Structure formats: C-alpha cells, structure tokens
Amino acid sequence: MRLSGAAQRLTVLVGESDQYRHRPLYTEIVHRAHRMGLAGASVFRGIEGFGASSLIHTSRLLSLSEDLPVAVVIVxxxxxxxxxxxxxxxxxxxxxVIVDEVRVHRYVGRGAPEGSG
Structure with a gap:
C-alpha cells in the first residue's frame, strides 16, 4: 500500500481503563481499524493528563491512578x-475524537519492491 500526499490523522483520546464488551477500548479500536483495512494504528500511553472529569491521572509512583490517558492514532x-x-x-x-488534515511524505507497506518510494 502506498499513501502519500493529503491525508487525515484520526486521534482518539480515551482512558486506559475504558472498556468495550470486557476488553480495553483502545484494543477494540485498533482491531476494528485493522478489519476495515486502514493503513495502520498506534496506541500511545500518556504519563499524565485530565479530561472531562477534571481529575488528574498520573503515572507517578505515589499516585493511585490506574486510568492513564491513551491516544489511538490512525492516518x-x-x-x-x-x-x-x-x-x-x-x-x-x-x-x-480529533480529525486533522495532514500531509504524508512516505508510507510503503510490507512487501514493497526495492526502490519503490
């Protein structure tokens, strides 16, 4: 697969403990993106943040928080x-859920011939 030029970046910001049918929500999002044939998805775990609840969640040792922020990014x-x-x-x-206009400079999927791109 080759993706270059104008594209969109989808970022989904949720909590690490958010669930969908007894599995992590971020996992469900990644698996659905894969099933739909999207170019790729990455999950990034935040070390600190807050959302609509205004509670600060942090990974610092003395914190009791286990619901760290998670970002799923798909382009x-x-x-x-x-x-x-x-x-x-x-x-x-x-x-x-955030959608941004982006410009992709190079993406070549698995099995691309040498020198392509």
Whole structure:
C-alpha cells in the first residue's frame, strides 16, 4: 500500500481503563481499524493528563491512578477515516475524537519492491 500526499490523522483520546464488551477500548479500536483495512494504528500511553472529569491521572509512583490517558492514532485517506469515525460512534461514549488534515511524505507497506518510494 502506498499513501502519500493529503491525508487525515484520526486521534482518539480515551482512558486506559475504558472498556468495550470486557476488553480495553483502545484494543477494540485498533482491531476494528485493522478489519476495515486502514493503513495502520498506534496506541500511545500518556504519563499524565485530565479530561472531562477534571481529575488528574498520573503515572507517578505515589499516585493511585490506574486510568492513564491513551491516544489511538490512525492516518489514512479522508474517505477511509470518515467511514471509520462512524464506527467510533458505537465505541466511544466518553473521550475525544480529533480529525486533522495532514500531509504524508512516505508510507510503503510490507512487501514493497526495492526502490519503490
């Protein structure tokens, strides 16, 4: 797969302990993105943050927080991101979904021939 030029970045910000049908929400998002054939998805665990609850969650040793912020980031072409955002309506009940216009300089998937790109 080759993706370059104009694209969109989808960022889903949720809590680490958020669940969907007894599994981590971020895992469900990644697996659905994979099933829909999106270019890729990465999950980033935050070390500190707060959201709608205004409670600060932190990974510092003396903190009791186990609900750290998590960001799922997906980059793909606009029509594919738009279709995936509709999937998120069912999944994300509390969190933030951000879509940005981005420019991809190079993406070559597995099995690309030498010198392509």
């Amino acid at each position: 793909d072409a606009e029509p594919r991101i738009t279709a995936f955002v509709a999937e998120l309506d069912e999944l994300v009940t509390e969190g933030l």
